[in-house]
Amino acid sequence: MTTAVTSDHEVPMFLRSAGNDIFAIHTRAVDDRRRGEGIVLLQGGNWVTSIGRNRMWVDMARELAADGYDVIRFDYRGVGESGGTTKLYRLDSPFVDDVAAAAGALRAAGCERLVLVGTCFGARAALAAARIEGVAAVALFSTPIFDREMERLATRSVGTLARRKLRIRSLRSLVDPKRWSLLTRIVKKKARQAVRRVRGGSGAPTDDVDVSPQFLKQIQAAVDGGVRVLLAYGNADEYWRDFVRTREGRLGRILDRAGPQVEVREMPGFLHGLHTAAAQDAVLAELARWSVSAS
């Protein structure tokens, strides 16, 4: 029988990171089950707090603590109770300092092995922080493999893009000059791909020329460092299609060489954004299956 964990096991704290006070909550492992392992939970970007939809991260922290893990969840800089401001979430620069501060707090609490669990932006933050001292595993859900929307859209076929743009909502969005600018850049990029194809280069959407160099470098570094990696996607998500489309390139070669150290999981339905209770439950179940234990 597991002990129900409540706020009685929790300590609120502010951590210093890059000149900001980062608000975090440390959920301490139930004493008689304590493993000496710590987990950092990393939500997506978009100015959401570490509570999560339906308090998903709160429940997850408390469930994991009942199972013997020390867990930290925190608000990124400029979000929730944390200090600072955030104008933009850059996938190629995902607040590693904040993750390091949380990891440091867990190490200070006696956790020698750490697992980073993230979704979307949080997954990129986890991957970028995978070489932080003590990190033994990273569980990445709905990880974007492009740094910018333009790069992602440029891998779509012209027909797919046209269908998307012909939706009423999309047409309405074209009133926005920034959207026009984005569309223009995509069209130019598609034209360059076409020219490359005509000249005999690949130019096809399946090449990995646009996959985030940071992502490739970081996943290679994680593998080289012996860090276990879980890459999980909902198969209805666009990010899954991105992943499949680019897997034939360098990304696939890295994963193939890594063998069982990197596990790729295709999960049914939509996962990105955790918009449904089913998606929220699926992440919890997948973590349990994969075993967040780094040992």
Next chain:
Amino acid sequence: MRGELAARVDESSGVRDEVRFVGPPGDRLITVLSRALATPVGGTLVCSPMGNDFVRVYRHELRLGHALAARGWSTLRFHYRGTGNSDGVEADVDYDSLVGDVLAAGGAVQEHAGVGVDLLVGTRLSGLVAAAASGPLRASRLVLVDPPLDGRSYFREAWRAEKVQTITTDAASSDPAGELRDAGQTMVFGITVHRRLHDSVVHRRLEDEVTGERLQILWVQLVEHDTTKREAEILDAWAAAGHDVTVVRLPRPQAWWTPPEGRESIGEALSDTIATWAAGP
């Protein structure tokens, strides 16, 4: 772990925020007290909205706490039990538990700031809740930010928003009201709505919930419009009860119930308006 305190000083305002859990073990609220910069003129309790609305206004309410503290109001924000970082189970939340939490948080203002609650701020559904707590807390001022005029319209907005979403995203059609009735819960934009909360709120009307006496009420509406018949009825009822009501319209249309897209759009005008009004006579 009881009594653990986390504190920081906000760089731009100089206000000290103190985060602590309060209440009995296993049933605690998380609270954030923004201490008045000088000798406090009074205490403020900020009652946050629910679900995605909570996420939407989170940063605005933090800024409001700092703006009020800078003007001498020790201001406490908190998460209801069953929500946010507090204890409790979401399915157990109902109108009475919400009002009970406001009263408990009011006790925390007295305990940790040494002042009573003079000013209550409630956004959306918490406008009704704050109004209901205004009497027991002996508050003299009440701020209502875009409150629903009644419980029924509050949930009707949710069902409508969910249906619009299914149309615009080609998702399977949904019947959240029917699902709530049949299954006891439904999902609105990734947030579970439980029948217990729904049933305890749906028959309530804004004008009936104010329990305080001769209150100064600031009613902030975020959409520019002419006063509707229902709003006029509410204003008349409050005037007859001796309340002094000010209506302010700050056009910042919010897609309530939906998850925020990008940075919160409520802006600083709202926190400045409330803080300025609170500083008035």
